[in-house]
Amino acid sequence: MPAPLLRLAVPADAYEIAVMSRYLIEVGLRGWSWPPERVAKAIRARDTNALVAEVGQHLVGFAIMDFGDATAHLSLLAVKPSHQRCGVGRQMMAWLEEAALTAGITTVSLELRTNNFGARAFYRMLGYKEISYIAGYYRGVETAVKMSRDIRRSISDRIS
Numbered sequence: 001m002p003a004p005l006l007r008l009a010v011p012a013d014a015y016e017i018a019v020m021s022r023y024l025i026e027v028g029l030r031g032w033s034w035p036p037e038r039v040a041k042a043i044r045a046r047d048t049n050a051l052v053a054e055v056g057q058h059l060v061g062f063a064i065m066d067f068g069d070a071t072a073h074l075s076l077l078a079v080k081p082s083h084q085r086c087g088v089g090r091q092m093m094a095w096l097e098e099a100a101l102t103a104g105i106t107t108v109s110l111e112l113r114t115n116n117f118g119a120r121a122f123y124r125m126l127g128y129k130e131i132s133y134i135a136g137y138y139r140g141v142e143t144a145v146k147m148s149r150d151i152r153r154s155i156s157d158r159i160s
Helices: 011-024 036-044 088-102 117-125
Strands: 005-008 048-055 058-067 071-079 107-113 129-138 142-150
Touching (some): 005 088, 011 036, 011 048, 011 058, 011 071, 036 048, 048 088, 058 088, 088 107, 107 117, 107 129, 117 129, 117 142
Parallel strands (some): 071 107
Antiparallel strands (some): 005 048, 048 058, 058 071, 129 142
C-alpha cells in the first residue's frame, strides 16, 4: 500500500470528514455532532489543526486537534477500515504531536468510548494513559475514558 500523503484539511474536505465522523466515530449515537458546517468551522479556526491522510487522492483518514496555551485536545481521529492497522493513524498522531510541540504545547488529551478497545489499545501503544472516566459523555448515554500524554520527551522517537 502506498504511503499516505498528510496535509492540512481545506473547506472542500469538510463534507467527507463529516461523513467519516458520522459512520466511523459517531455510529450508534443519536444525532450528528460533527456535521459539515462544524467541520468547516474547525478547518478555518486558527487554534485548530485539521489533518487529512490521502492515498491516491482518496481521503482515508482525518484528525482534528484544538490547541490551547499548554495543552492540546484531540477532538476526532478516524481511519477508514480499509487502511486501519497500516500506520495511518500513527502517522497522523505523530504529525499532530510534532505541531503541538512546536507550538509550545506539552500535553495532549482526548476522550473515547470506553467500549472502543481497539482505539484504547492504539492510544496506549502511543504512550497515552487512561486518566478518568466521564459518565454520560456521549449524549448522556455512553461513558468516555479520558486519556492524556506528555509529549515533551518521546516525540522524536516516533517521527520518521
